[in-house]
Amino acid sequence: MRAVGYFTPSDRATLQRAAHLAEGLTQRFFNLDRGVWMRNPYALFTRREVGKTLFHDDAFANIVRIEASHPLARNIRAKSLYGIVLHDPNILLALLRSSRHDLWALGLFILTHELIHIVRFREFNVDFFASSVERDEEERVVHSMTREILAGISPIDHIIDLYNCQSPDTN
Numbered sequence: 001m002r003a004v005g006y007f008t009p010s011d012r013a014t015l016q017r018a019a020h021l022a023e024g025l026t027q028r029f030f031n032l033d034r035g036v037w038m039r040n041p042y043a044l045f046t047r048r049e050v051g052k053t054l055f056h057d058d059a060f061a062n063i064v065r066i067e068a069s070h071p072l073a074r075n076i077r078a079k080s081l082y083g084i085v086l087h088d089p090n091i092l093l094a095l096l097r098s099s100r101h102d103l104w105a106l107g108l109f110i111l112t113h114e115l116i117h118i119v120r121f122r123e124f125n126v127d128f129f130a131s132s133v134e135r136d137e138e139e140r141v142v143h144s145m146t147r148e149i150l151a152g153i154s155p156i157d158h159i160i161d162l163y164n165c166q167s168p169d170t171n
């Protein structure tokens with residue numbers, strides 16, 4: 001892992017594994033069937049891949065909705081999908097400031113949080129285009145669910161500290 005900058009291929013592999021675990025944990029938490037991620041495909045992006053338009057400067061990650069005609073949706077057979085944009089510079093900087101350089105644990109937390117958003121958009125009719133007041137409330141709900149899902153799975157207290165230092169994402 002580089003100190004600051006962008007994810008290396010090995011960082012990406014760590015995050016793919018974390019995403020896989022986060023999928024299973026989220027599915028179980030909501031008592032959904034195994035097809036949930038087939039019905040609701042999503043893609044993982046890093047900041048370098050999305051260019052300047054699709055990211056928020058002050059977040060670890062944010063969610064974008066991509067229509068099928070968008071170049072980022074190539075190779076995915078769905079009308080639209082969600083993308084999780086991971087802000088590698090912000091994540092790496094937070095880890096650098098922390099006493100523990102644990103990309104796996106922070107990645108698991110971030111991805112679980114974002115996958116909960118996607119499940120709630122897709123399966124529970126939460127509005128992706130909600131007002132900022134509703135979004136703030138949704139952030140609180142999602143943050144609390146993330147803590148509940150990961151309690152006992154990962155030593156997450158230091159991760160929550162990192163998360164609380166960061167502005168919540170805006171999706």
Ligand SMILES: [Zn+2]
Pocket residue numbers: 113117139142168169170171
């Ligand atoms: Zn969020």
